[in-house]
Amino acid sequence: MDPVKIIEIKKSVFEDNDADAGRLRKELKEKGVYLLNLMSSPGSGKTTTLIRTLNLLKDNLRIAVMEADIDSDVDAVKIKEATGIPSIQLHTGGMCHLDAEMTRQGLAGVEMDNLDLVVLENVGNLVCPAEFDTGACRNAMILSVPEGHDKPLKYPLMFSVCDVVVINKIDVLPYFDFDLDKCKEYIHMRNPKAQVIPICAKTGEGVEAFAQWILEEVKNWKQH
Amino acid sequence: MHELGIVFYIIRDVKKAAQEHGVEHVNAVVMNIGEVSTVVPEYLTDCWRWAADKEDVLRGCELKCNILPAVTTCNACGKEYPTVQHGIRCPYCGSEDTVLKCGNEVEIKELEV
Numbered sequence: 001m002d003p004v005k006i007i008e009i010k011k012s013v014f015e016d017n018d019a020d021a022g023r024l025r026k027e028l029k030e031k032g033v034y035l036l037n038l039m040s041s042p043g044s045g046k047t048t049t050l051i052r053t054l055n056l057l058k059d060n061l062r063i064a065v066m067e068a069d070i071d072s073d074v075d076a077v078k079i080k081e082a083t084g085i086p087s088i089q090l091h092t093g094g095m096c097h098l099d100a101e102m103t104r105q106g107l108a109g110v111e112m113d114n115l116d117l118v119v120l121e122n123v124g125n126l127v128c129p130a131e132f133d134t135g136a137c138r139n140a141m142i143l144s145v146p147e148g149h150d151k152p153l154k155y156p157l158m159f160s161v162c163d164v165v166v167i168n169k170i171d172v173l174p175y176f177d178f179d180l181d182k183c184k185e186y187i188h189m190r191n192p193k194a195q196v197i198p199i200c201a202k203t204g205e206g207v208e209a210f211a212q213w214i215l216e217e218v219k220n221w222k223q224h
Numbered sequence: 225m226h227e228l229g230i231v232f233y234i235i236r237d238v239k240k241a242a243q244e245h246g247v248e249h250v251n252a253v254v255m256n257i258g259e260v261s262t263v264v265p266e267y268l269t270d271c272w273r274w275a276a277d278k279e280d281v282l283r284g285c286e287l288k289c290n291i292l293p294a295v296t297t298c299n300a301c302g303k304e305y306p307t308v309q310h311g312i313r314c315p316y317c318g319s320e321d322t323v324l325k326c327g328n329e330v331e332i333k334e335l336e337v
Contacts, residue, residue, distance in 0.1 A: 007245055013233045014330065096226045128226035128261055156312075157262070189312070189320055206297040 013087065017132055021100035024107075024135030034218040035103075037119045037136035039158065042124030044144040045168045048074050049201040049210070050119060051082040052118035056211040058085060061218060063117045066090055066109040068098050086110060100135040117218050126151070130158040137221055138163045145176050146170040149183035152190050159190040164197060166210055171200040227267040230330060231275050235282065237332055244280050245337070252336035254285040258327040259294040259308055294327020 012018075028035050032033060040046050047067075055065060065087040067075040076089035090106045092098060098106075103120060110118060122129045141162045143151055146169065152159040159165065165187050167180065184196050195213065199206030234253065242250055257263050270307050276282040294307035300319035307327055312320050 004251070005337050007247070007337060009237070009241055009332040011237060012329070012331050013230055013237070016237070017233070057241060095229045099229075101239060128229065129225070131262070132229075153312075204276055 001032060014131065014133075017099050017101075020104075021133035021135040024104055025137065028135070028137060028220070031112060033112055033115050033118060034138075034221040035120060035134075035136040036214065037120050037122055037129075037134045037139045037215075038142070039122045039126070039139065039162070040092040040124060040142040040143075041126055041127045041147060044124070044142045044147065045201045046124070046142055047078055049142055049166065049168055049199065049207070051071035051174075052084045052201050052204055052207045053125050053211050053214065054079075054119070056208060057117070057214060058083060060215065061116040063119070064088070064112075064115050066103075066118065067122045068092055068102075068106075068121060068123050070094060071098075071165055075094045075121065086199065092123060096123055096125050097132045098134050099132045100124055103134040103136070116222070117214065121194065126155040126158045129205055130155070130161050133178060138217060140164045142166045142167065142168050143183070145178045147174050148176075149179045150186065152183065156190050159187055159194065162191065162194055164195045164210075166211060167196065167198045168201055169196045171203055172207065227274070228269055228271040229264060230263060231268065232269040233268045233333060234272070234287075235275060235279060238335060239279065241248040241254065241332075241335060242337075247279065247335070247337045250285045250335050250337050254288045254336070256292055256329045256331040256333045259332055260294045260321075260324070260327045261330050262328075263330055265291065267333055272313040278295060290333065292327060295325045296322045297325045298322045317335040 038046060063085050065079050065085055068090040070092055073089040076087040079087040088109045139162045143165060179198050185192050187196055199210060239255055257265055272287040276285050289298050296307040297304050298314035298319055299321040301317040303316045305315050312322050314322055
């Protein structure tokens with residue numbers, strides 16, 4: 001039998017994706033297009049929040065939405081009907097996250113040159129999307145009150161990669177043991193720079209603050 | 225739950241390396257998996273078997289996982305402690321100002337050919 005030969009590799013599995021994501025971010029910068037990666041658990045109200053927020057922004061910005069799901073196109077249809085904003089559905093084919101290459105393919109499906117803002121609604125999941133850099137300019141996540149204020153302790157990576165955390169469904173705060181101050185404290189333990197914006201997507205409370213945050217971000221991205 | 229996606233990344237990298245080294249068949253791939261990498265080694269090897277057998281260069285190839293311990297450093301007192309046991313709170317001084325030193329690796333270490 002031949003002796004075993006060893007080829008040393010010593011390479012992180014995420015290395016290629018991270019490099020590709022960096023290239024994509026640079027391309028977006030050159031084109032002046034701001035890509036926001038929106039993440040959350042299933043059922044946190046991502047799509048409802050988006051509809052409210054985009055309706056506030058659509059007169060000021062040229063926007064497109066990419067909806068990533070394992071299957072179906074219900075979210076893309078809902079966004080298009082409720083906002084009139086072009087929205088495409090990306091199917092991940094069973095994968096639990098999007099990577100930079102899939103994001104790039106999605107961007108080829110929207111007319112990027114005529115846009116200011118592209119929102120990528122990632123697969124509903126707090127684990128995997130945090131590990132794969134999509135090439136987005138910023139990461140945002142939505143945490144809803146029924147999920148509990150201890151989520152930042154259970155999913156530390158997700159909270160450490162997010163620049164803004166939107167806390168949704170604050171209208172049901174009286175019915176849940178959700179401690180907003182504790183939640184903010186846990187988020188800042190993982191990421192001291194994260195902005196926290198409490199909202200209710202159903203009534204619209206607080207949504208303006210999130211829209212304002214996005215508007216400022218897009219402006220800064222285009223200027224610098 | 226994301227192990228299949230990671231397996232696809234491993235296969236892509238291993239095939240590339242095999243081609244660069246002119247290797248026709250890889251017998252084993254050795255991985256370094258950190259304790260807090262969120263990768264479950266059993267799921268990874270299950271997904272590996274299914275996907276690797278579809279590739280000529282990897283048919284029957286074994287995936288070996290070295291598990292690397294997770295260690296956290298405390299910024300307050302400077303001591304190090306095992307992450308899995310104590311989490312983010314330093315067992316020596318109680319501070320939560322701590323950083324993960326190692327243990328989140330998902331790395332291809334080497335190929336046996």
